[in-house]
Amino acid sequence: MALPSASFPAHPGEKPTVPPANDDRPPWPLWIAPAGLVLGFMLATFGTIVVDAVAHAGGSSLSHPSPAANIISDIVFDLCFVGAALWLTSWRSRPRAADFGYRRIPVRTGIAGVVLGAIGYYGVTALYAAVVKTNQTDKLPSDLGVTHSTAALVAAAVFVCAIAPIAEEFFFRGFLFGTLRNLPLRIGRHDLGTWVAAVITALLFGLAHLGSAPAVYLIPLAFLGFVLCLIRWRTRSLYPCMALHSANNALALGVNQLGWN
DSSP states (O other), X not given: OOOOSSOOOSSTTOOOOOOOXXXXXXXXXXXXXXXXXXXXXXXXXXXXXXXXXXXXXXXOOSSSOOXXXXXXXXXXXXXXXXXXXXXXXXXXXXXXXXXXXXXOOOHHHHHHHHHHHHHHHHHHHHHHHHXXXXXXXXXXXXXXXXXXXXXXXXXXXXXXXXXXXXXXXXXXXXXXXXXXXXXXXXXXXXXXXXXXXXXXXHHHHHHTTTTTSOGGGHHHHHHHHHHHHHHHHHHOOSHHHHHHHHHHHHHXXXXXXXXXX
């Protein structure tokens, strides 16, 4: 349901109310959020099956695909969710880039969002790591063949540090979180829709990494998803979210796979 620029007075003589300037929720119905998840998963599943079939025809093993097949499959998987969101939101009218959070903001605002988000995220995950000790590492970089060749390492780095953050932020923070913010949940004058949307999006973001990350890492990943939702909400822009997501992936890739520590 689209948010009006002003509401009509409820009673004669009452002044119309105008939504806050920072209310940037997109004009899409709530059903688009679950529909995007289902459609994206269906397209992604079909797309990866096609990639695996083509790779197998070229000599790649189905049980142990080549790094090239894995990279292409992961890219197709992410792009299918992006395509599902774009198709659903373009049913009634052409979606605007700003509806997904592509807004230019002051540089200091973006930097502040990234820095504060990073402090909160790494602070909490440091406490989590102190309590839950594990030596497990993310399986995705090794599946992408970062230790096989320089070409595979470069391709994996481009995907992990650029393509994945852009695509995932578009779908989770730009599309899913933006749509779920329209949840009509209020207690008195307090709008709880945004907070509930952030929690739901964070949980789904963590579950989305179930196949590549050890289960023990899903809680920190969900918390990262929650922090990114808050950054998207407070800065009104998707760019700081992409920056922090990309920086975190680069750091994780370097520490876990390249021995930066």
